[in-house]
Amino acid sequence: MTTDPTALSAASAAAAGSGTSVSSAASASLSADYEAFLQLLTAQVANQDPLEPMDSTTFVSQLAQLSQVEQAIQTNSNLETIASQLASASSFADVALIGKTVSLSSSSFELGESGGAELSYRLADNASSVSATILAADGTELRRIEGLPTSAGEAHGFTWDGNDYAGLPLPPGRYEVEIRATGADGKAVSYETFTQATVDSVVFEQGQSLLSLDNGETVAASSVRAVE
Structure with missing residues (x-):
């Protein structure tokens, strides 16, 4: 009797679908293996030939394997608990972002009633010329x-002052920014753009923190690049 890794994998997949922890599913599977192992051992001892008793080496080896699997499952269970606690601590720490202005990796931004927007970018390599283009939706x-x-x-x-080419103010709403950066060799330089928004609230979903922003967006806390 050996513990089938495929069976444990199937148990893990079932656990993921049902919301049960992987270690709990594996522990239940191992418990069934132990019961089957003991039934098999009892049956073989009861039916062995007294003149040629069975070799217990194989059973001892298999029992040792089951014990090792049990220890591994317990270790995984402990790691799951630690990971859950760390995730909870991190999520509650994100509550401190409420009311803060954050910089996000995004090319989309909101033009408010007051007009104007603060934007930023980072180049992957030095460029010979850089410009920013404001685009409508x-x-x-x-x-x-x-x-x-x-x-x-x-x-x-x-x-950006919120005005178009003619100097006329544009209405509040959602706009895009595009950076055009050219290197000395005439080739385009890659970049990352950042926009700013204020965090209104924090929502916890499926183990992660989602930030509800004043521009109507909801983004993962991991997308924040800076906090002011």
Whole structure:
């Protein structure tokens, strides 16, 4: 009698689907293995030939294997408990973000009633020229800001006043920012854009913290790049 790893894997998959912890499912499977092992051992002892008693070495070896599996399951159970506690502590720590202004890795941002938006970007490599283009939700180009910093490795901030090319204020709503960075070789330089928003509340779902922002977005706490 040996413990079948495939059976334990199936138990793990069933646990994931039912919400039961993997260690609990594995422990239940191991308990069944122990019971079957003892039944088999009892049957063989009861029916052995007294003149040729069975070799107990195999049973001792299999019992040792079951004990090792049991210890591994207990270790996994302890690790699951620790991971759950750490996740809970991290989630409650995210509550401190409520009311804070955070920078997020995103190209989408909200233009408020007051007009203007604070944006930033980070280049992967140094560039010879950098500009930012403000786009409407449908992709229409509304404004381009030229002469932005070209160095890599740090976040560069810039402000859009909320006006279009004609100097007319645009209505509040959702807009996109696109960075156009060109290297000395004429090739495009990759980048990451950041936008700012204020955290209104924190929602806990499926073991992670989701931040509800004042611009109407809900994002994972892990997407926050900086807190002001």
